[in-house]
Amino acid sequence: MAMPTVLSDAHVVARRNIIKIKRVPDLLVFTTLSPIMFVLLFAYVFGGAIAVPGGADPNAYREFLMAGIFAQTVIFGATITGAALAEDVKKGIIDRFRSLPMAPSAVLTGRTLSDVVNNVLVLVVMSLTGLLVGWGIHSSVGEAALGFALLILFAYAISWIMAWLGMLVPSVEVFNNATFIVIFPLTFVANTFVPLESLPGPLQTFAEWNPVSAVTQASRELFGNIPAQVPEPTAWPLQHAELYTLIWTVLIVAVFVPLANLQYRRSTSR
């Protein structure tokens, strides 16, 4: 199948999903409202109780926090792919697509690309909230852009896992429960909300190798949110946070793009 067909078909599918964001603004409201709430909760409620390297300055935690919330939010944003696909399978929309002469991979490509759009919107809203509570970017425009790009890229890879899972499960409810069980530990047992040093032994090791920690660490560095006096991390993945994030991204894409496409061809509405 010719590449241009895949791209133009994926564009048609993505446009459909983006129309849906427009028609059901609640979707966007809720995906942005909960991160905003998180920013406020952590900044004002837990912030005082969590000590971060960088001193007693109340702003130190907010500086630390934002990259973590960004990471968690874009990963949750990636689950929209799975939930939407599970719904499409159930409603027979996937059958409709599968009966059309379109490029088979375009449905999933279009779906995951529309999550990128969604995630960009959400990142904009959250960055503004962050700026309001005292977070700031202390690096060059290029570095900051790279930080956001890394978050989006990693989330894009995750959305392929979700695409696969979304077509595997029998319903949206099962999908949501399944992803919560996986995503909560992954995004909390990490350096997202607390410094790694505060975690007990085995959890700390897990957190050090957790790719969510790496993507958080990388964007924290790229936004210039790590004070000079903070010592270099000791774990290899965090020392090479950008590289480690990219390795995971490539690995996930290499495994889950084919898996998801295989599942797409097999999926049926009943």
Added chain:
Amino acid sequence: MSHHQSDPGGGAAPAIVARGLVKRYKGVTALAGIDLTVPQGTVLALLGPNGAGKTTAVRILTTLLRPDAGSARVAGVDVLHEPRAVRRRIGLSGQYAAVDEYLTGYENLEMVGRLYHLGRKRSRERARELLAGFRLEEAADRPSRTYSGGMRRRLDLAAALVANPPVIFLDEPTTGLDPRGRADMWEVIQTLVAGGTTLLLTTQYLEEADVLADDIVVIDHGEVIAQGTADELKLQVGGERLELTVSELGTLERAGRVLEPLGVGRPTLDEGRRSLLMPVTGGARTLTEALRVLDAEGIALDDVGLRRPTLDDVFLTLTGRPAEDDAATTEVGA
């Protein structure tokens, strides 16, 4: 759409050919090896009760499902080996309307057109054309979530026609439509066929198969139990039907008992309608004889008559049960 790659050898190769289609699910044989042949430009009705395997057959022929055994060609293309080429040549409206509820009717059809690769301009024109043709113009720019069931059904059918494909599959196209919607649908189908489109439709309505189809294949439990034109099937069942309604329900069973010797098959009683139906031969003579017997028994009638068998009778004779499961219908002595 170009109709290239039509069969060599010229002439009218069948538009749909299926051989020995088998599909099993855990514990259920949905299709037990069915053969179908649909000549170009004709309508085949796949008729059968719930669970007969109609949808399974349609899903296999439209590349959505792989059979466990058997083969099929649609518009000259092998369904199993070249599914994408098949998809270019078919339109499908499944049993349950598959329209995107967040998109408007127009957006749904335009999207389908784009995915058939009709191009932006043609897709837009075609979407408007079809919305007008299916009486959805006023609702065209509302999200389809706000449509009634029948409107959604019509939108789904319109989606099957977007690319003017040479072969169309409609799985129970008129289920859930009101009489006007059904009449409209019949008209659409007749127009399509007049234009040379080949159609396979499934239905549980015998009347519909009778009106629309050139050929009828009756399936039950995944097997073909009869096939032919409506007339051939009626002939296969033979004779006429004696139909009567008794005045008092209490006399219905006795009427069945005394009339049985006059029939060529058992009478079927419908308590809800106080009616009796029995295959007979001998025409008016049998009718007179029946009236005499009933009169002697003192059984009063509201209505009585002879009629030619309908497809309903065909179905009853072939499967031993009525087409639409009717709890009030029982066979005498069964």
